[in-house]
Amino acid sequence: MAFESKIKTIEWVDNYSRMVDQTVIPYEYKFVNITDGEKMFNAIRDMIVRGAPAIGIAGAHGVVLFAQEGVNKFDNREKFVNWLIEKAEYMKTSRPTAVNLMWACQKQIDVIKASTSDIKGIVDELKENAIKLENEDIEINKKIGDYGAEVVPKGATILTHCNAGALATVGYGTALGVVRSAYAKDNTVQVFADETRPRQQGARITTFELAMDGIPVTLITDGMCSYFMKKGMIDMVVVGADRIAANGDTANKIGTYTVAIAAKYHNIPFYIAAPLSTIDTSIATGEEIVIEERSREEVTHINGKIICSDKVNVINPGFDVTPHELIAGIITEKGILRPDYNKSIAEAFKAV
Numbered sequence: 187m188a189f190e191s192k193i194k195t196i197e198w199v200d201n202y203s204r205m206v207d208q209t210v211i212p213y214e215y216k217f218v219n220i221t222d223g224e225k226m227f228n229a230i231r232d233m234i235v236r237g238a239p240a241i242g243i244a245g246a247h248g249v250v251l252f253a254q255e256g257v258n259k260f261d262n263r264e265k266f267v268n269w270l271i272e273k274a275e276y277m278k279t280s281r282p283t284a285v286n287l288m289w290a291c292q293k294q295i296d297v298i299k300a301s302t303s304d305i306k307g308i309v310d311e312l313k314e315n316a317i318k319l320e321n322e323d324i325e326i327n328k329k330i331g332d333y334g335a336e337v338v339p340k341g342a343t344i345l346t347h348c349n350a351g352a353l354a355t356v357g358y359g360t361a362l363g364v365v366r367s368a369y370a371k372d373n374t375v376q377v378f379a380d381e382t383r384p385r386q387q388g389a390r391i392t393t394f395e396l397a398m399d400g401i402p403v404t405l406i407t408d409g410m411c412s413y414f415m416k417k418g419m420i421d422m423v424v425v426g427a428d429r430i431a432a433n434g435d436t437a438n439k440i441g442t443y444t445v446a447i448a449a450k451y452h453n454i455p456f457y458i459a460a461p462l463s464t465i466d467t468s469i470a471t472g473e474e475i476v477i478e479e480r481s482r483e484e485v486t487h488i489n490g491k492i493i494c495s496d497k498v499n500v501i502n503p504g505f506d507v508t509p510h511e512l513i514a515g516i517i518t519e520k521g522i523l524r525p526d527y528n529k530s531i532a533e534a535f536k537a538v
């Protein structure tokens with residue numbers, strides 16, 4: 187059963203992309219219009235839009251924006267096409283870990299390559315494809331939510347890390363999609379949200395969007411999860427993913443691996459919720475996933491204020507990889523994939 191969320195994170199409007207500015211939540215809930223390709227590259231890099239499926243759609247919009255600019259630059263179709271493919275490849279590099287970004291830009295490259303239209307026609311086809319990907323994202327998340335809700339026990343407390351919600355997708359969310367669908371069936375389920383240092387997506391974004399939809403949420407700091415697991419206060423963990431290897435190893439926000447180890451120790455099922463577009467079957471294991479390194483300021487500062495010695499060394503990986511053996515299931519739009527993931531993932535792709 188689908189729960190109706192009020193949030194639409196990113197949307198193509200006439201000839202530009204409109205998105206929620208996630209850098210100012212929870213102080214403000216405002217939209218920004220992105221009107222050219224370079225600005226979209228920067229919006230993804232600077233995390234105005236964030237979350238794997240949302241940056242995929244942003245990338246697809248970015249290719250349309252570049253295409254619109256190309257109309258005024260080129261008369262020659264071949265030159266336009268070559269230039270635009272280069273721009274789409276460039277857009278893929280705006281962040282390195284979430285494979286949905288590369289997947290969606292590649293979908294746009296496929297449209298460019300398959301097109302027999304003139305320059306103007308290619309722009310229209312790219313726009314149409316971007317809107318199609320946008321709509322599909324919500325439908326896919328609702329399916330993920332409904333499959334996931336089947337494994338949520340009555341009255342469960344669900345722990346999540348980072349934000350894999352409506353604000354990390356076009357709408358509804360993956361991990362929080364499972365929460366929304368479960369809540370629609372049983373309004374006694376509730377969420378525990380990890381703060382998610384350093385950027386605090388759990389505190390800033392997950393608590394904000396769940397509160398907006400009226401779903402009960404309790405904020406805890408990252409170090410508290412095993413304390414509550416030992417007390418028997420957590421029934422299951424559901425998180426999102428940025429890239430899943432063919433064997434099920436899963437990259438997600440830094441700190442996810444710690445939660446998965448704690449869940450295994452306490453015998454609590456740990457689930458990933460993600461669309462098939464997050465699965466990268468070109469890589470055999472998580473060893474091959476590129477982990478984004480982010481700035482020292484994200485760790486040394488909170489809200490612009492330094493919280494440590496300015497001489498301290500800092501390392502700031504944005505993601506970690508949870509080994510497949512810690513994962514009870516991967517909840518996708520094709521159902522819940524179970525170990526052996528090499529087999530279940532291959533089967534899921536055969537059915538596409």
Ligand code: MRU
Pocket residue numbers: 236237238239284347348349350351354355359360361387425426427428438439440504
């Ligand atoms: O750095 P972010 O905020 O883009 O990281 C987001 C996450 O790690 C999410 O859990 C993941 O992208 C899944 S979103 C449905």
